[in-house]
Amino acid sequence: MAVTADRIDTATVLFTDLVGSTALRSRIGEEAADSLRVTHDQLVGDAIAGARGIVVKHTGDGMMATFPAAVDAVAAGIAIQQAVDGHNRRGAEERFEVRVGISVGDVTFTTDDCFGLPVIEAQRLEAAAEGGQILCAEIVRHLARGRGGYEFVSIGDLDLKGIPDPVPAVEVRWEPVVQVAMPRETPLPPVLARPPGFDLAGRQPELDVLLDAWKDSAAGRRKVVLLSGEPGIGKTRLATETALVARHHGGLVLAGRCDEELELPFQPFAEALRFQLELGDEVPSEWFGSLASELVRLVPELADRVPGLAPRLSGDPDAERMRLFEAVTSWLRTTAASVPVLLVLDDLHWADRPTLLLLRHLVHETAHDAVCIVGTYRSTARTARRLSTTKRGWHRAGFRQPSQRRSPESSRSCPNPHVSSWKEPRWQAIPSSRSSQWPPPGCPRSR
Ligand SMILES: Nc1ncnc2c1ncn2[C@@H]1O[C@H](COP(=O)(O)OP(=O)(O)OP(=O)(O)O)[C@@H](O)[C@H]1O
Ligand SMILES: [Mg+2]
Numbered sequence: 001m002a003v004t005a006d007r008i009d010t011a012t013v014l015f016t017d018l019v020g021s022t023a024l025r026s027r028i029g030e031e032a033a034d035s036l037r038v039t040h041d042q043l044v045g046d047a048i049a050g051a052r053g054i055v056v057k058h059t060g061d062g063m064m065a066t067f068p069a070a071v072d073a074v075a076a077g078i079a080i081q082q083a084v085d086g087h088n089r090r091g092a093e094e095r096f097e098v099r100v101g102i103s104v105g106d107v108t109f110t111t112d113d114c115f116g117l118p119v120i121e122a123q124r125l126e127a128a129a130e131g132g133q134i135l136c137a138e139i140v141r142h143l144a145r146g147r148g149g150y151e152f153v154s155i156g157d158l159d160l161k162g163i164p165d166p167v168p169a170v171e172v173r174w175e176p177v178v179q180v181a182m183p184r185e186t187p188l189p190p191v192l193a194r195p196p197g198f199d200l201a202g203r204q205p206e207l208d209v210l211l212d213a214w215k216d217s218a219a220g221r222r223k224v225v226l227l228s229g230e231p232g233i234g235k236t237r238l239a240t241e242t243a244l245v246a247r248h249h250g251g252l253v254l255a256g257r258c259d260e261e262l263e264l265p266f267q268p269f270a271e272a273l274r275f276q277l278e279l280g281d282e283v284p285s286e287w288f289g290s291l292a293s294e295l296v297r298l299v300p301e302l303a304d305r306v307p308g309l310a311p312r313l314s315g316d317p318d319a320e321r322m323r324l325f326e327a328v329t330s331w332l333r334t335t336a337a338s339v340p341v342l343l344v345l346d347d348l349h350w351a352d353r354p355t356l357l358l359l360r361h362l363v364h365e366t367a368h369d370a371v372c373i374v375g376t377y378r379s380t381a382r383t384a385r386r387l388s389t390t391k392r393g394w395h396r397a398g399f400r401q402p403s404q405r406r407s408p409e410s411s412r413s414c415p416n417p418h419v420s421s422w423k424e425p426r427w428q429a430i431p432s433s434r435s436s437q438w439p440p441p442g443c444p445r446s447r
Contacts, residue, residue: 181250
């Protein structure tokens with residue numbers, strides 16, 4: 001009879017858990033949840049193996065792994081979050097979040113399990129984390145001794161269930177992986193390209209709102225900013241200034257406008273798509289997303305660019321419209337998985353209803369994508385009322401519109417454009433652990 005003796009060793013222990021898995025399962029159904037579980041296991045398992053970790057066991061909707069070195073466990077935690085984030089940003093149908101806890105110390109290994117206070121501590125830290133967060137016992141940071149250059153932020157002592165003394169804990173900062181920065185000489189879309197005759201005068205508070213939104217969105221937190229005001233007050237100009245900074249940071253600037261006379265369906269989206277198409281080889285054809293065949297309705301030339309497009313499905317008008325909405329969403333999410341996108345939709349006061357419905361759909365479907373949507377509209381036009389229906393929809397979905405920031409020079413004789421950066425509802429908030437990683441290292445931070 002073979003007898004395997006238990007072994008005591010020092011190890012760094014990492015726990016993961018899929019956030020809200022039970023609710024997710026009942027929402028998407030058993031089969032979809034099983035397939036998501038396979039994806040989750042693959043992503044988390046690969047990240048652990050890639051950092052020299054060993055998966056000890058699966059724990060409900062997570063994993064427990066051990067590592068020979070503290071720095072490896074931290075690297076694995078970051079790789080897990082980046083892999084999940086990449087999955088979410090690539091336009092996956094079902095997105096999910098994972099929390100991670102790490103501790104270290106002497107543990108007892110059996111053939112297929114591992115026990116000890118560090119194991120309990122790691123599990124409790126994981127339970128204390130939010131989705132997207134990595135929490136470590138502070139001792140993990142001390143043992144890593146600066147290796148890997150990781151950033152830790154102290155979050156104080158945590159009372160963890162079953163652990164006698166409070167545990168000093170730290171959060172590990174991580175940043176999404178973005179592969180591409182657009183060349184600085186990439187042209188701006190025609191709507192924004194007109195070189196301004198004068199340097200921008202004033203408008204700093206408004207520009208700050210726009211640039212904050214841009215930076216936040218580049219870290220995978222989609223933002224919506226609406227600029228409104230009288231004709232000629234400088235709405236498009238502010239959007240152009242934002243575009244110049246976004247381009248300088250390596251972002252992709254897309255734009256389109258609505259036209260009073262033309263009344264082309266989905267005109268601003270079609271113009272933005274055509275612009276991306278005209279950038280040629282700067283933009284890989286995969287960026288047009290998995291439903292590019294539907295986008296041909298907006299820009300027929302796309303059929304010549306994207307090889308092997310599936311024939312477009314036809315059906316009842318509602319189903320066709322929904323597929324188009326999904327195709328536009330897939331295009332922008334797929335593009336934003338590689339490069340942060342600034343999408344300017346100019347003159348929305350002339351937008352027709354389908355365009356506004358598409359905008360609303362896009363806003364809802366891109367909460368975790370590196371997309372900044374800037375819409376401009378004349379607040380005086382009767383058609384601004386149309387947009388108010390869209391805005392009411394956002395309100396109902398829990399978005400909040402903060403009060404306007406005003407320029408110091410604001411006065412009755414010199415009105416300012418109204419800049420409102422829409423805040424996410426709580427249920428869509430991304431944990432604060434995601435710090436902005438844009439611009440990429442080496443890129444200057446201002447124009
Ligand atoms: N703060 C500013 N500093 C310098 N020039 C400005 C400023 N704001 C606007 N302009 C200039 O004023 C002109 C009108 O601005 P812009 O086209 O942005 O207005 P708008 O609000 O978009 O108008 P419309 O409702 O007609 O689209 C442009 O030439 C623009 O460059
Ligand atoms: Mg304008």
